[in-house]
Amino acid sequence: MTKLWWQNAVVYQVYPKSFQDSNDDGIGDLRGIINRLDYIKELGADIIWLNPIYKSPDIDGGYDIADYQNINPTFGNMDDFECLLKTAHQKGLKIMMDLVVNHSSSDHEWFKKSIGSTDKNNKYRDYYVWRDPVDGHEPNNWGSFFSGPAWTFDEKSGQYYLHLFAKEQPDLNWDNPEVRNSIFDMMNWWAGKGIDGFRMDVISLISKPKDLPDAPKEEGAAYGNAGEIIANGPHVHEYLKEMNQKVLSKHDWITVGETAGVTTEEAKRYANMDESELNMVFQFEHVSLDGNKNTALGKWSDTKTSLIDLRANLAKWQKNLSGKAWNSLYWSNHDQPRTVSRFGNDAPKYRKVSAKMLAAVLHFMQGTPYIYQGEEIGMTNIYFTDINQYRDLESINAYHELVEQEHLLPSETMIKYLAAHSRDNARTPMQWNGTENAGFSKVTPWLPVNPNYKLINVKDALNDKNSVFYFYQKLIKLRHELPIITDGVFNLVEGNESDQEVFAYTRQNEEESLLVIANFTDKVVEREYRVLDNSKLLIQNYKDIVKNNELRPYEVRVYLYEK
Structure with missing residues (x-):
């Protein structure tokens, strides 16, 4: 496998609206990001992925773009962006932009x-x-x-x-070559600015099936599930190859496609090693496992994913893409609930230790890891209790449809589901310190700060050498230093496939092997794993080891063995 710079890099995702307000209007902005670059650098990340900063009416968090070549005045102006880009580059940080070209804004x-x-x-x-x-x-x-x-x-x-999304987000017609060339010209214009790549929003949806046939419709659903017949459409690979030829191949960029409905076989086409399309894709299988069993309700539920299902899915992607395509690794982003609330345990007793466990399990896999802002300090879901507290269009619309229009759910049940899955969980302001509004802004923020900010914030994390932050920092440092994390072959430990409590896997190359052992429960469990003589305990989330065969709640250990 040819090693490419982005294969052992780590991406830090910034949702600008919620990161740092510099001009006291309650909304994060580009100057705020500039002011926090040293923090991202201290963490050790290599690349910053910026959610959309383009001119937009902001119907859907900036994913409705009215002008692809102008900055949203809420965030600043082009001078501010160029300052951000220049300052980031001076600090050794790269900037990946968000490309939203399945649709535009109706204001475009x-x-x-x-x-x-x-x-x-x-x-x-x-x-x-x-x-x-x-x-x-x-x-x-x-x-x-x-x-x-x-x-x-x-x-x-x-x-x-x-419009596959809001009515203010009309879908572009990618079958029209003039549309494609207009998009490619815009991308090359940003290349001229000196950016370092693109994350491509819902890029698997750009090619619609011929004749636009009806979609499968679940019993009780008002409409057909368009995603099932649009995802990975008839010309999507043809159009991405054209994009690659006219734009991507001319630059040493990182590119990742958000590919709803992608399979491992399709992923090998999107992210193949010949670099004819993209570097990697975001798949959604592991973050869809906790969806409602009543398919008419989609993702809205409050169930927890079983470890058996989660492990099987992550292992499938590790094995099937090995040597053929490249994985992206993530637990959360701006569209997903907070990592520790969803996959770990955000109760005060277990929050830090389970956040560290989840981080280690993900970061020792093969692929490029993505850290969503606040994940590195163990930020949690906000758990709103009233629909009027929400700002997220998807959440508000779903409440009105499922509760008020179709009467599929009582209000209190839907509120529980929103508390578990709403995108607003990820979009609450970054918690910088214990002062008013968590140091995000001097005025009331556009979305409430999580009330736990006095207990969970960057300032306290930086003052605590055992914090979640320093655990992430160490994981990133290890990735940069140990080739095995990039090139080692992934295998589950024999017999682990059916374990309901512990996730154990190995990574191996010619020189070394890694063993990762993680307890996904709040119980003490015993397991007998063969830790080879002369193995080094590389990282752990407890200060000591009580017994070699005992794992405490959410305990993770990673061993390195030199052959």
Whole structure:
């Protein structure tokens, strides 16, 4: 395997709106990020992934872009961005931008020209997906991922336009070569600014199936599940190869595609080692295991993922992509609940130790790790108790649809599900210190700070040598120093496949082997693993070892053996 710079790098994801407010308007901004670059550098990360900072009406957290080549004034201006880029590079940090090109904002000039005309010769009409009504209603049964139909009717033209997300996020027509070239020109323009790569939002959805057929519909669901027939569409690889030829291959970048519905076989095409498309993909299988068994409710539940299912899924991706494609490693991001609340135990007694355990299990696997802001100090879900506390469009829409319109759930149940899964859990402001508003802003933030900020914050973490922060810092340092973490072959420990309490795996190359042993429960368990003589205890999340065959609650140990 050819080693590439991003294979032993670590990415730190910044959600700008919630990271640091520098001008006291309650919203994070670019100057705030600049002021915190030294913190990210101290952690040891190599790359900063910025969620969208482009001009946007902010219907969906900036994922509705009105101008791809301008900065959202809420965050600052292009001078601020260029200062951020320059300062980051001076500190040895790279900047990866978010590319959102499955759809634009309805405020984008392209869409204004598209919806404002019925002229078939207007080239912008074909920049989006327009269809005539069928039997007086929507062209097909597709549902939006944000609830409701995926089609909105335009009175002027008498046609519907497609939006897989909010109605203010019309889908671009990638079958139109002018659309593709406009996007590629924009990407090359950002390349000229000196950025270091792109994370590509829902890139697996850009190629729609011919004739836009109806989608499978679950019993009780109002609309068909469009994702099942759109993901990994007929021309997606053709279009990404074209993007690679015209943009990506010209730059030594990191590229990662968000690929809903991807399988390991598809991932080998998106992220193959010949670098003809992307470097890696985000898959969603392991973060979909705790979805509702009633498929009409989608992800909304409050169940915990079983270790058997989680381990099987992570191991499948490790084994199937080995030597053929590259994994991205993550527990959480701006769309997912907080790591320790979801996969660990955020009770005060276990929060730190389970956060460290989860970090070690992930960071010793093969792939590029992603750390979402606050994960490195063990931030938790906020557990709102009222729908009026939410700001997330997906959460609000789902509540109205499932509780008020379709009466599939009582209000109190849906509130529990939102507390477990809402995207707002990840978007509460970064907890910098124990002062008012957690040091994020001097005024009331756009989204409430988690009330536990006085107990969980960066200042305290930096003052505690046993904090979650320093554990992450050590994991990153080990990744940079030990080639086996990048190139070692992954295998589950024999017999571990059916263990409901402990996750144990090895990594091996010609010179060394690693053994990772992790207790996923709040109980003391006993296991007999053969730790080879002369093995070195590389990292652990307890200060000592009581018994070699005993694992305390959420205990993790990693051993290194030199052959």
